[in-house]
């Protein structure tokens with residue numbers, strides 16, 4: 001079997017030679033061209049596993065080649081070599097369809113990583129056809145907008161370009177990111193989702209980049225950060241707008257250099273991570289307001305993927321509902337919807353999107369009889385409470401946090417591997433249990449004897465009140481409090497707030 005063939009396009013003879021030698025040592029066949037014209041000639045004669053082109057060539061721009069190859073040779077990834085410090089060129093090339101980029105002076109370890117992942121692109125499972133839908137994709141739905149989204153995900157899975165996913169809370173941003181990862185050549189490596197809004201600022205650097213043993217008090221072991229944990233895979237920065245400015249600078253550097261330095265380490269280590277960011281906020285507005293750095297925004301927002309709210313694709317309701325009920329069913333019995341239920345759902349606006357639909361059905365099922373959900377079981381917000389609406393949790397039930405439980409998990413508190421700390425989604429839905437009994441709050445004019453405990457008690461009380469108002473619908477409670485679902489879930493875990501038994 002012949003070796004994969006790579007085309008190198010560069011007018012600098014020295015660099016061309018260095019690239020050629022490196023690629024040949026990797027067992028590849030290499031053709032070299034010093035200008036666009038010769039490169040085009042090669043491309044008509046051979047099919048390449050990778051094209052690697054300089055941006056400035058004597059007879060034109062490498063960008064032209066990027067456009068031509070992405071349009072005419074869909075199976076050939078093309079990567080660009082950009083001038084030192086030219087972040088703009090890299091972003092322009094990625095937007096034009098480049099698979100990836102490497103900056104000058106070319107670091108051979110980075111080049112090898114790029115080549116290896118390019119070679120894997122055509123080994124990854126082919127993207128699901130837009131109409132294939134649920135059989136191949138976790139994103140359920142057949143509306144035109146979901147079909148277009150699935151097709152876009154299939155294309156995006158074939159490149160390294162950073163993707164910024166936008167969409168309302170619960171609309172499926174994390175699911176879409178997982179889908180991109182699963183369809184990419186990185187599928188065998190980790191997918192790490194990090195909720196940037198849930199990490200205390202003081203712990204951020206340690207959580208993202210890791211630390212060496214003895215780097216600070218409490219660092220009893222060396223620990224990897226999210227970047228190392230996601231090496232070879234995908235790192236999802238969820239709620240990215242919540243990153244503090246100081247951390248934004250460090251993150252930008254890590255993304256640009258593709259290297260990170262553990263706290264306490266002298267040397268940097270290379271990391272090969274695809275970045276997907278997500279937010280339900282308007283990031284461009286955050287930039288205007290000075291809350292988010294323009295350069296990081298530019299770097300993350302190379303390709304945008306927008307998730308439609310559920311109310312704009314109500315045609316997907318039957319399919320989504322069916323899939324959720326199937327999952328909720330037990331012992332082979334799938335719950336069903338009674339008459340008028342789908343119509344009632346269609347008339348609802350779903351501010352919390354698919355997650356809220358899941359919540360509503362889960363609750364409704366708990367109050368339904370014989371696995372048949374009736375319209376009254378839905379207890380939709382804005383409508384009359386259904387017969388199954390759970391009793392409100394009395395505010396007096398708010399208890400102070402148990403000492404020691406309020407501290408967030410983090411390297412300084414209780415070290416946990418970031419891979420486990422990151423996908424908070426999985427650990428979220430704790431089994432129902434009744435809220436513990438309350439202690440009276442300190443009198444208003446007295447100073448609290450322990451400020452953190454006191455503040456935790458206040459926070460706990462407010463969260464319990466929001467939950468009581470929404471019959472423990474966490475999506476709606478988060479909205480009432482102006483925080484994301486994940487932030488609420490994180491705070492509930494931290495403060496040991498659990499759902500009362502129905």
Ligand SMILES: Nc1ncnc2c1ncn2[C@@H]1O[C@H](COP(=O)(O)OP(=O)(O)OP(=O)(O)O)[C@@H](O)[C@H]1O
Pocket residue numbers: 138139140141167168169170171172173174175176238280320354355358425484485486
């Ligand atoms: N198209 C879909 N098909 C099936 N399930 C979906 C779809 N979209 C979302 N979901 C489900 O809805 C829930 C919320 O999705 P997800 O966590 O991806 O939303 P999100 O936009 O990332 O939320 P947040 O803004 O709170 O971070 C998950 O359980 C997910 O599996």
